[in-house]
Amino acid sequence: MHETESFRSKFLSFSPGDMADVRQFFAPGRVNLIGEHIDYNGGHVFPAALTRGVSLWVRPRADGVVRFYSVDFPETIEARVDALEFREADGYANYTKGVIKVVQEEAPAPFCGGDFFYLSNLANGAGLSSSAAVEVVTAAAVRDLMAYPLDNAQLAVLSQRAENEFVGVNCGIMDQFAVAMGKADHAIFLDCQTLDYEWVPVTLGDYALVITNTNERRGLAESKYNERRSECEAALSLIQEILPGIQNLTQISIDQWNDVEAHLSSQPILLRRARHVVFEEHRTKEAVRVLKALRLDAFGQLMNASHASLRDDYEVTGRALDALAEAAWSFAGCLGSRMTGAGFGGCTVSLVERASIPAFEEHVRVAYADKTGLEPSFYVSEIGDGVHERQQEGLEV
The missing domain is CATH 3.30.230.10 (Ribosomal Protein S5; domain 2)
Structure with a gap:
């Protein structure tokens, strides 16, 4: 049927x-x-x-x-x-x-x-x-x-x-x-x-978005999501002591970051959470600019930097997402790759040369399985x- x-x-x-x-x-x-x-x-x-x-x-x-x-x-x-x-x-x-x-x-x-x-x-x-x-x-x-x-x-x-x-x-x-x-x-x-x-x-030309599923259930995602929200609220409250006009972490400019960093130096976890938010906001605005200019290489670099920040400062990636991103980064036809969504499992999104997608999938599949013992799934989706x-x-x- x-x-x-x-x-x-x-x-x-x-x-x-x-x-x-x-x-x-x-x-x-x-x-x-x-x-x-x-x-x-x-x-x-x-x-x-x-x-x-x-x-x-x-x-x-x-x-x-x-x-x-x-x-x-x-x-x-x-x-x-x-x-x-x-x-x-x-x-x-x-x-x-x-x-x-x-x-x-x-x-x-x-x-x-x-x-x-x-x-x-x-x-x-x-x-x-x-x-x-x-x-x-x-x-x-x-x-x-x-x-x-x-x-x-x-x-x-x-x-x-x-x-x-x-x-x-x-x-x-x-x-x-x-x-x-x-x-x-x-x-x-x-x-x-x-x-x-x-x-x-989003004009990708010879490139396409490839979504790769870790096939690892996101068991920690909801609890860690609420935890990160609370940490951001705590960081904001401390930062308002020196920047009383700030209503959201994303309003902090790159030029203000040194003062914020010094103020949060005794709270290393809150410092890392705030650093991710401030610089991710900057990366997002920059991503729009470079995509409009059709600079896919620069966009890919921003994707990579975003994943590194989510891994090191926000700590929401985990071994499976990191293994997928690292496998993608090591493939010559991939301009950039990062986790997408709440984290702790779920998917990465990668910018991959269309002609190289079969080779990319095989490369990532082998590297990911070697590190995690898991089998990924791939989706090539249009917007x-x-x-x-x-x-x-x-x-x-």
Whole structure:
């Protein structure tokens, strides 16, 4: 049986009825090209939407009931729209319930309900924002089914709110914004404090982005993420003693760094965390400049410096990500490579000569396996559009 027909059969088992009533939405995963762990520090990030992501087939209901089914987690979860609560056992469906709850809080009338069927070609736990894609695709579907006038940037903000308040993960805005606002062949230069943004053309010519999955689950990511946020807040509080006008670490200029470094000398951990944030903000702005000038070699060097900072100063890489980056750095056709996402597993993103991609994959596979005993996975993805509704015909995967 063709894969799409198999999914259609599963959908109809979950939600029997006329397929003409079903609507399909798609939200991409994202890769952050540079600017890691900057969003919650009020700085600039530089993510791009992928052509891989999460598809949602949804059949409207009129009884105030929502039902969720994921091909990756095949268990039907049901709730009433007027009684949406977090339940640990519901797993991914807490993200979807949270989104429906916060969209309803903004809307003039309650959501009437629906059957939500999710399919993904993003690896779970890979750091490509599958959870943000699930949130944003759900928000877009609820918005359109309710005919409620929210733009995609508002969907991103509401999705972040759902994750913060309903799920309890204190994430920044980057992932949801990239998923909602992506544009094909462009990355988003986003000010996470103001949400001002610029779509920057990504012209790679003879090069391509290769995403490599460590296939190591990111077991420490959430706890370390919250720990790093707390450390940054502590560093900011100390720095405000000498720079009282500073509201975020990313406002500290390179020229001010020597004074900051001296002030934090008795707090070496906080010093390293602040140093990463200050210089990563600088690297992100520089990356936009060199990409606009089509200087891919300079962009690659910034990627490498970013990974080294995340390894040494922010300490969020770990042996698997470091092994992948080091293997990529040793390949002649790779201009740069760095971890992307929260860290402690997940993926790297590398800028690789297109003609050399098969050789790159083999080189990295061997070197990585020698160091870790793990087998990596590779994805060559173009930069795609943000969340959107797809035509019903065929109901694509």
